[in-house]
Amino acid sequence: MDLGTDTRSDRALLSDLSEGVKVRQAALVKEWIDIATWATRNIVTSPEQAATIVDGIIDTGVPIAGAGAPLVSEFNLMELIAVLGRSPDGGRAYVGRIIECAWRLPNIYAAVVEGRLEPWRAERIADLTHPLNAEAAAFVDRQLAAVGGVGWAQLERLVQEAVIRFDPERAEAERQAANEELFVDVHLDQIDQHGRVRVDATVDAADGHDVDQALNRRAIQRGKLGDDSSLGVRRARSLGDIARQDLSLDLLFTDEETGEVVAQSPGRKVELSVHITDTTLTSDDEDNPFANPVGRWDQGRAPISIAQIKEWLRARDTTIIVRPVIDLADCVPVDSYEIPDRIRRRVELRDHQCRFPSCPKQATACDLDHAKPHGQGGVTCPCNLVxxxxxxxxxxxxxxxxxxxxxxxxxxxxxPNDRHFLVGPDGTRALDPPRSPDPDE
Structure with missing residues (x-):
């Protein structure tokens, strides 16, 4: 496209963009209406058939919309999400928010349909009201209809007021459980191209103060020893220093039942999986244009430079675990239905994640399905396991x-309605062309 041939003035360009926004909003509102209509046609009465939300890898059993909204078919919802082109978990949440608005927040839903409220704002409101009982959700809906638009902080206060007013037992339980929600998350599955990860935490305030002081003290010491990085970088590196100091200790554990004392070896533990291709062995040849100096960290599902891998392995007190070479093309079946670890490992390294359309769940957290059932002659072999x-x-x-x-x-x-999706190493591709809803067209 030659951008220089567009002769529209800025005024005309902005007018066209504004019109495009209106068209996109209208299409999204129609999508809301169609999804609400779909929900009325796919209501189930049995909780076992109903779609529920997921927390991590655990099915919570909580319906995708709040109390009083209809339960919709779990399996039919999978087809709707695939047609929408959304991920399984994201799609469930999206449809659940629309059902939440259509049934439990009628004023909010009407505002979306009439174009008075952006759908994304209504989705945010639905997220906040989902845990409320029906009476509390109706209170929030009435209050928002009466006062019009409010800021997010005011909205959160309104929801909290609804909880205290209409569900005091829950409010008290949440207050008592607050201190049970402390956590520290190291996002090892989200490593970036520079070998970095994000660390999130919610800790006791006194503990947070101590951590802050310890990081500052170590960062200052690093500076005095010649580290000329910024304070923020030195604090981040100091966190690793503190961790390695703990890993360098010989930790003893006693089994209370047997009395056995177990000594845990010090230092970092590394299981190195090297994925060999026809170019890997020549990756040290700088003159070879086909050299491949890239590794992959399976846990983080990200490419890692050879230099980064070497730096990790050279850390003090690092133990490297070497496993035999795994040929992913190997296809040696076993007689039993149970799947040996060596076969499971091959399948996980081949497919990396759940092979349902658009599902991002890592293969290490999945079941292995016999494509041809074992009872019908299907073998327990990588070629028949998914x-x-x-x-x-x-x-x-x-x-x-x-x-x-x-x-x-x-x-x-x-x-179930004969839509087709091709799933492979490059992701999911819908194979069906758009069809008219009118069978006569």
Whole structure:
């Protein structure tokens, strides 16, 4: 496209953009209405058939919308989400917010349909009201209809008021449970291209003060010893110093039942999986244009430079665990239904994640499904095993979702209404062209 040939003035360009925003908003509102209509046609009465939200890898059993909203079919929802092109968890949350508004927040839903409230704002409100009982949610809906737009802080206070007013037992339980929500998360599955991860934490205020003081003290010491990095960088590196000081200790544990004393070896533990290709062995040759100086950290599912790997392995007191080479093309079946660890490892390294359309769940957290059931002659072999998370394993087993292995690592899925999705190393691709809702067209 030659951008220089566009002769529209800025005024005309902005006018076209404004019109585009209106068209996009209208399409989104229609999507809301269509999803609400879909929900009325896919209501179930049994909790076992209902779609529920997911917290991490655990199915909470909590419906995707709040109390008083209808339960919708879990398996039919999978097809809707696939058609919408959303991820399984994100799609469930999105549809749940629309159902929350349509049934429990009628004033909010009407404001969206009439164009008085942006859908994304309504989704935020639905997230806050989802845990409320029906009476509290109705109170929030009435208050927002009466006062119009409010800021997020005011909205959160309004929700808290609703909880205290209409669900005092829950309010008190939440107050007492607050200190049970302390956590420290090191996001090792989200490593970036520079070998960095994010650390999130909510800690006791006194503990937070001590950590802050310890990091400052070590950062100052690093500066005096010649580290000319910024204070923030020195504080970050000091956190690793504190951790390695703990890892350098010989830790003893006593089994209370047997009395056995176990000594835990000091230092960092590294299991190194080297993925070898026809270019890997020549990656040290700077003159070779096909050299491949890139590794991959399986846990983080990210490319890592060879220099970064060397730096990690050279850390003091590091133990390296060496495993035999795994040939992913190897196909040696076993007679039993149970899957040996060596075969599971091959399948996980081949597919990396759940093979249902758009599902990001890591293969290490999935079941391995026999593509051809074992009871029907299907072998327990990498060529007949496919990683599916528990939810999508159930969909394949108990609903009309089906897949066919096209090639190793490539799967053709068919939805209950005959929509087709090709899942492979490059992601998910919908194969069906858009169709008219009118069968006569």
């Amino acid at each position: 990683p599916l998370c528990r939810r999508h394993h159930r969909a394949k087993t108990h609903s009309r979702w089906r897949y066919t292995i096209v090639l190793p690592g490539h799967y053709l899925w068919t939805s």
